[in-house]
Each structure stands twice: as structure tokens, then as C-alpha cells.
Amino acid sequence: MASRSLSRLALVATGVLLTSLLGGTAGAQTADTPVFWRVPATAAQAHALAAAGFDVEEGDAGTVNVVGGQAVAGKLRALGFRPSFFDTVYKELPAETNRLAADTFYGGYRTVTAHENHLTQVAAAHPDLATKYTIGQSWKKAKGQGGHDIQAICLTKKQAGDCTLSTTSPKPKFFLMAQIHARELSTGELAWRFIDYLADGYATDATAKSILDTTEVWVVPIANPDGVDIVASGGNSPKLQRKNANNSRGSCTGTNIGVDLNRNSTFKWGGDSNSACSETYQGVSAGSEPEVQALETLARAIFPDQRGTGDNDPAPSTAKGTMITLHSYGNDIIIPWGFTQATSPNDAQYRRLGAKYAASNGYLVGTNEETVGYDTTGTTDDFTYGVLGVASVTFEVGGSSGTCGGFLPRYTCVDSTFWPKNKGALITAAKAAAAPYQQ
Ligand SMILES: [Zn+2]
Structure with missing residues (x-):
């Protein structure tokens, strides 16, 4: 379990780091900046998560994507789910933005x-x-x-x-x-x-x-x-x-x-x-x-x-x-x-x-x-x-x-x-x- 937790953290860190390295970042990225969490879940579990107020989106087969920051990931873990970093929500800005x-x-x-x-x-x-x-x-x-x-x-x-x-x-x-x-x-x-x-x-x-x-x-x-x-x-x-x-x-x-x-x-x-x-x-x-x-x-x-x-x-x-x-x-x-x-x-x-x-x-x-x-x-x-x-x-x-x-x-x-x-x-x-x- 420990190694799994570590790899999750590494993935999150990688996502945040990538965003910051690309320059022209979209606003300030913090621990509570929303990302897409990949969450293995049945259809019934996905429905229950949505009903409980989670921001549940389409994912690959057998998974849903849940939008939120680290606090949301923590709530998912407390409920027994295993969220892993899927992708950033915010993308790098075009160079000509200014x-x-x-x-x-x-x-x-x-x-x-x-x-x-x-x-x-x-x-x-x-x-x-x-x-x-x-x-x-x-x-x-x-x-x-x-x-x-x-x-x-x-x-x-x-x-x-x-x-x-x-x-x-x-x-x-x-x-x-x-x-x-x-x-x-x-x-x-x-x-x-x-x-x-x-x-x-x-x-x-x-x-x-x-x-x-x-x-x-x-x-x-x-x-x-x-x-x-x-x-x-x-x-x-x-x-x-x-x-x-x-x-x-x-x-x-x-x-x-x-x-x-x-x-x-x-x-x-x-x-x-x-x-x-x-x-x-x-x-x-x-x-x-x-x-x-x-x-x-x-x-x-x-x-x-x-x-x-x-x-x-x-x-x-x-x-x-x-x-x-x-x-x-x-x-x-x-x-x-x-x-x-x-x-x-x-x-x-x-x-x-x-x-x-x-x-x-x-x-x-x-x-x-x-x-x-x-x-x-x-x-x-x-x-x-x-x-x-x-x-x-x-x-x-x-x-x-x-x-x-x-x-x-x-x-x-x-x-x-x-x-x-x-x-x-x-x-x-x-x-x-x-x-x-x-x-
Ligand atoms: Zn829509």
C-alpha cells in the first residue's frame, strides 16, 4: 500500500511540475488546484459519488474521472476509493496571451x-x-x-x-x-x-x-x-x-x-x-x-x-x-x-x-x-x-x-x-x- 501511495504522489507531483515547467501557466497552481482523478468504480459507485456531490465525469472503461484538488482525493480515499492522477484540468496558455x-x-x-x-x-x-x-x-x-x-x-x-x-x-x-x-x-x-x-x-x-x-x-x-x-x-x-x-x-x-x-x-x-x-x-x-x-x-x-x-x-x-x-x-x-x-x-x-x-x-x-x-x-x-x-x-x-x-x-x-x-x-x-x- 505504501508504494502505491508513493506512486500516486509521484504522479501528482509530475503533473504539477510539468505544468510549471511549460511556462505560461494557467494561474497559480496549488495543492487544491483541480485536476482529473482517475477512480476505478462501478456504474453504481459512480452514481453514488455524483449523488454525494463529487464532480464525476466520463472515464475509461471501469473508471470515472473525478474533478478536484487534493482534498477531494482525500475524501475519495476515505471512502475506500483509489484515485490516481489522470490529467491536469488547466492547460498551458498560448504564448500570445498577453x-x-x-x-x-x-x-x-x-x-x-x-x-x-x-x-x-x-x-x-x-x-x-x-x-x-x-x-x-x-x-x-x-x-x-x-x-x-x-x-x-x-x-x-x-x-x-x-x-x-x-x-x-x-x-x-x-x-x-x-x-x-x-x-x-x-x-x-x-x-x-x-x-x-x-x-x-x-x-x-x-x-x-x-x-x-x-x-x-x-x-x-x-x-x-x-x-x-x-x-x-x-x-x-x-x-x-x-x-x-x-x-x-x-x-x-x-x-x-x-x-x-x-x-x-x-x-x-x-x-x-x-x-x-x-x-x-x-x-x-x-x-x-x-x-x-x-x-x-x-x-x-x-x-x-x-x-x-x-x-x-x-x-x-x-x-x-x-x-x-x-x-x-x-x-x-x-x-x-x-x-x-x-x-x-x-x-x-x-x-x-x-x-x-x-x-x-x-x-x-x-x-x-x-x-x-x-x-x-x-x-x-x-x-x-x-x-x-x-x-x-x-x-x-x-x-x-x-x-x-x-x-x-x-x-x-x-x-x-x-x-x-x-x-x-x-x-x-x-x-x-x-x-x-x-x-
Ligand atoms: Zn455538458
Whole structure:
């Protein structure tokens, strides 16, 4: 046992030392700087750890990754688990960080304000292509504590009736949303790049032109702005806030406050954590959070109800509309259902659509059970598929380790890796909006 303990310590020391040697370290590294701990655990143990308030993430087979500092590792050992160092959470910063523009953090990631200004600029520069909407409010804004509007942009070559928040407007729709989990930093950046690709590319890129001539593309780049404010407040050591900023229940501290907005949607809500400080806390009731209300209101405004109410009612093959919610990490394309281990009544069609996405990004296509390995109730994509019949999937962007892995990949990974891999998948989703179940 002693030697095992020593080797664990050596591994941790190696991780910290590597970070400090690389220069341009991401903030001050201390004994309580969060890292990823690799923890051998059964599915039941992983569930119990999450329920107990540990920050439990996908790991290799038979293991989970738990985020935390030495204190968290000590708690795990006290419970009989054997955590070992897996990887750093914070990556080395790009060399040019000191010359970055305002409204960025951690090597270049955009703040909420930067995203808001971006949408304003795109709409102003391309009035024939872009329409900006406020679709609701964040929790803090709804409570009069600052906060933000939840903003969306609709992109299409505008003809009569286009981008009018109508379920009967002429063109099929692709709905892309990002950063509902605030700390999943790469996702908002991908939404930003897709907006620019379409709006700036319309004049010169035949594919961008074809998409906007035939399709409404709705993008919510920051679905959880209060959470992203908390993340960005850490500067070069982003805070690991996942949930929104709702601190009205429980005695949670730090980044344990909030409701998991991807467990709060109204379809099949109620199977996740009731513990207010848990990272997967589902909230007091279905759709209790204003951010979730905003997303569901938008989805209901642009997509007709195309599916029956039974769990086994398929969306008809003529149903229209695609939806992708961007998360990280795992290199997965997750198809329904989330709430049950059962496959969806459109399973074969989802696997064909998923394979088309994977042709671009190379991710693993499968249900929750086949990818991340846990059930999820109250997710956004279960809502848009289950209630409206829209072909809806989750992307888990990026791998679990290395410079471009985890929640906080080096900013340069967005343009070196994530955008090149996922640009084609987002294009495919837009093209598939007219007939997603006939791919
Ligand atoms: Zn997520």
C-alpha cells in the first residue's frame, strides 16, 4: 500500500511540475488546484459519488474521472476509493496571451459580453442574412441581480416569412446551441465560428450560400450566460462552474451553486439529482429555470409538434428539423434517448444521421449507454426530440486528456482541432434539416 501511495504522489507531483515547467501557466497552481482523478468504480459507485456531490465525469472503461484538488482525493480515499492522477484540468496558455483583445480570458475564449457584441455586429453587417432575438433571461436577470438576456441569432437569406419565430415559415430549420454547461469552453467558440462561416461565407462559399438560401439556422451560442460569467471571472484559471447561478436552495458554495440546465427540461424531468449542491441538480420542478424556459419557448416557436406522446411513437419520416447541443468532452455523438436505456423509435434513422456527422468529426455514435454510460433526464435534446420530433443529438467535443482535452482545452485547440473536425458536421446538420430521418 505504501508504494502505491508513493506512486500516486509521484504522479501528482509530475503533473504539477510539468505544468510549471511549460511556462505560461494557467494561474497559480496549488495543492487544491483541480485536476482529473482517475477512480476505478462501478456504474453504481459512480452514481453514488455524483449523488454525494463529487464532480464525476466520463472515464475509461471501469473508471470515472473525478474533478478536484487534493482534498477531494482525500475524501475519495476515505471512502475506500483509489484515485490516481489522470490529467491536469488547466492547460498551458498560448504564448500570445498577453496581446489578446479585451473581453477574452484563458488564452482567447470570449466572454458573454463578447458574444453579445458579436451577434449585434453580425446582424448589423448582414441585415439580409441575420436577425438577432432575445429569447428570455438568465436567472440573475430574472431576479434583478444583473445577469443577461438569453440571445439567439437566426441566419438565412431572408425571404417573406423567414426567421419570424414561426412554426410554419417556409424553410426547414437547424437549431444549434452551446455552452449550456458553462465550463465546456470550446462549445461557444464553435457556435461563434459557425455563425461567421455562414454570415461571412454567404458571398463567397457555395455551401454557405446553399444553406442560407434553403434553411433557417438558429444559434444560441451561450445558453447559460450567468454560468459563463462565473467561469470567466477566474481569468487564466477559469472557474469550473457547470450549472446556472441560482443560489436560492441549499448551502452550496463556490461552483457547486446552481441548477443543471441540461437536467431541468420539461420532457421526462425528475430522474436526476435532488441534491442542490450536486453537479447534476435538476432543480425544484420541471422547467423551473428561466434559461430552460427560454430554450423551450424558442424551440416550440420554430418547430411544430411532429411526434406522438408515447415513448415508442416515432417521429414520422417526413418530420423536419435538426438540433445539436454542444457539450464537452468525450468525442461522442449521443443519440436519444437520454432518460432511458431503451433506444428511441427512430433509432436506425438516428444511427444513419449520426454516421453522417461522424464522417466529419470521427466521434463515436451511440446512445448514452453506448457512449458516456449514464442516463440523463431533463436534457434539451430529449425535449426537442421527445416533444417536437426534431432530430436532436448531443456532441461531446474533444477528448478526455491532453492539451486539447477536458473542459478547459488550450484556446488554440479550437482552430487547430475542434472547428476543422466539426465544421462539416454542422454543415451536414443544416443540410439534413429538410429530411433528417431520410438520410
Ligand atoms: Zn455538458
